[in-house]
Amino acid sequence: MDTKQSIVFVGAGSMAEAMISGMLQKELFLPRQISVMNRSNSDRLEYLYQTYGICIAKNKQEAIEKANIIILAMKPKDVVEGISAIRDFVNEEQLVISVLAGVSTHTITDLLQKQLPVVRAMPNTSATIGKSATALSAGLIANKKQLTLSKQLFETIGIVTTVNEEDLHAVTGLSGSGPAYVYYLVESMEKAAEEIGLEKGIAKELILQTIIGAAEMLKHTSKHPAILRKEVTSPGGTTEAGLSILEQFHYQEAMISCIKHATDKSVELGAALTQAVSNLD
Numbered sequence: 001m002d003t004k005q006s007i008v009f010v011g012a013g014s015m016a017e018a019m020i021s022g023m024l025q026k027e028l029f030l031p032r033q034i035s036v037m038n039r040s041n042s043d044r045l046e047y048l049y050q051t052y053g054i055c056i057a058k059n060k061q062e063a064i065e066k067a068n069i070i071i072l073a074m075k076p077k078d079v080v081e082g083i084s085a086i087r088d089f090v091n092e093e094q095l096v097i098s099v100l101a102g103v104s105t106h107t108i109t110d111l112l113q114k115q116l117p118v119v120r121a122m123p124n125t126s127a128t129i130g131k132s133a134t135a136l137s138a139g140l141i142a143n144k145k146q147l148t149l150s151k152q153l154f155e156t157i158g159i160v161t162t163v164n165e166e167d168l169h170a171v172t173g174l175s176g177s178g179p180a181y182v183y184y185l186v187e188s189m190e191k192a193a194e195e196i197g198l199e200k201g202i203a204k205e206l207i208l209q210t211i212i213g214a215a216e217m218l219k220h221t222s223k224h225p226a227i228l229r230k231e232v233t234s235p236g237g238t239t240e241a242g243l244s245i246l247e248q249f250h251y252q253e254a255m256i257s258c259i260k261h262a263t264d265k266s267v268e269l270g271a272a273l274t275q276a277v278s279n280l281d
């Protein structure tokens, strides 16, 4: 990574913070190389400055003009307004990276009204601790070097894979939203622990280690998850009893529907934006 690169985040919410936190921990960027802007929430920018020592982009024009990499990290619904506010200040030498769910590189180029290279990324909030699972796809104008640069950037916050752009919808439904599914599972386990009378602190520790242990088993043994599940499930035992309830509640179907629905939502968000942009023409 060229250590002179400067980065501006347009949108300073959860995802921007997760990336900033991860990038700084890896020390490939100094806080002064990173600046942030949002629409109106100055308290949020102040918090990021106080927490990470990064720069607040008080002058949007200056911050955009001097950046090598512009990261779009607002919500998809805000992208028209967000890009309109910066497009006069961007130039073809810069690289735009978008983490927006659903929004195509084509739509972003249309909104920029300039032929800037755009790389689309779908990280997740585990970026905060350098554990994101990120998928990348280069838009038409982005070259190999710019994709490699983007890869290096996201490797500071976890693992990176490259996919065809249309597959980013599925990635979003699976691993972009994925941490929330796991957190929901933990919430459910915590509620259950309370109902079966375990002390909160003890339950929390046990649940956490159970999740970490299972994840590490998946990573370090080559066994299929179904085999690992069977190894826990003694015939006529407690796991079998517990799993029978999950089956009764169609747990697997629920999970599959959940991921498909999130994927469809990404498609929907992208299509709504494409429509909105074509209405602007």
Ligand SMILES: NC(=O)C1=CN([C@@H]2O[C@H](COP(=O)(O)OP(=O)(O)OC[C@H]3O[C@@H](n4cnc5c(N)ncnc54)[C@H](OP(=O)(O)O)[C@@H]3O)[C@@H](O)[C@H]2O)C=CC1
Pocket (backbone or CB within 6 Å): 010, 011, 012, 013, 014, 015, 016, 037, 038, 039, 040, 041, 042, 044, 073, 074, 075, 076, 078, 081, 082, 083, 085, 099, 100, 101, 122, 123, 124, 125, 176, 177
């Ligand atoms: N959260 C996640 O787990 C993931 C999110 N993403 C993507 O990241 C993007 C951001 O999500 P998330 O961080 O959760 O969202 P947040 O709501 O936490 O943050 C959005 C930020 O965008 C800012 N913003 C809104 N409008 C504009 C504008 N016109 N110009 C500049 N900034 C603006 C907001 O500022 P203000 O408060 O002032 O309006 C806010 O700081 C989304 O597109 C999402 O799809 C991708 C992967 C994972």
Ligand SMILES: O=C(O)[C@@H]1CCC=N1
Pocket (backbone or CB within 6 Å): 101, 172, 176, 177
């Ligand atoms: O919920 C969302 O729309 C974003 C995209 C992936 C994770 N969070």
